[in-house]
Amino acid sequence: MTVLIDPPQWPGPRGLMWSHLVSDSSLEELHEFAARLGVPARGFDRDHYDVPETVHARAVALGAQEVSSYELLRRLVAAGLRRRKRR
Template structure:
């Protein structure tokens, strides 16, 4: 199960009353509401299949494990659900749009975990967890800031 946030804040339509906004959706409604509650977004802001969240809440969601995706990709995923189909993955949505998508994880829980992994065994375990969650993900570890 995954929560996704888009980059609508980067385009003019992503501004509302001076705030930069993004959409947040999830594989399940329960997961979406749980994430909203964990980042301090009130249930009354639920839009029927997504939340519109401020840039500050987007950052909190990403730190809590949400996956950032491009606006067009998230829109395609939401359209799948509105048509009665599964949400799908960002890669499937991008392929349907004739695009490719490269997901990156910003500084957050995984980055802190790998930074804290002091032994090769801990780093290897972390890499396996990331690859299990995101099949095909390439994980690059860096030592001593190099």
């Protein structure tokens, strides 16, 4: 059971760069970690939380594993937790 975070490299609101926070085992684990991190529920999007660069170091300090965006997506898919947008 691991919570993963990719580098803050995605432009987003307030001029900040953003990361994705996911679990490679369960959404419950992800929601619990996000709550401990203080990330609001509105940051959840289907299978991940969007978190600003200002939260990245704290997420790692709490135990999130830093991985590349590619590795994050690979492990999310392998866990069967990837939820694509519906068209």
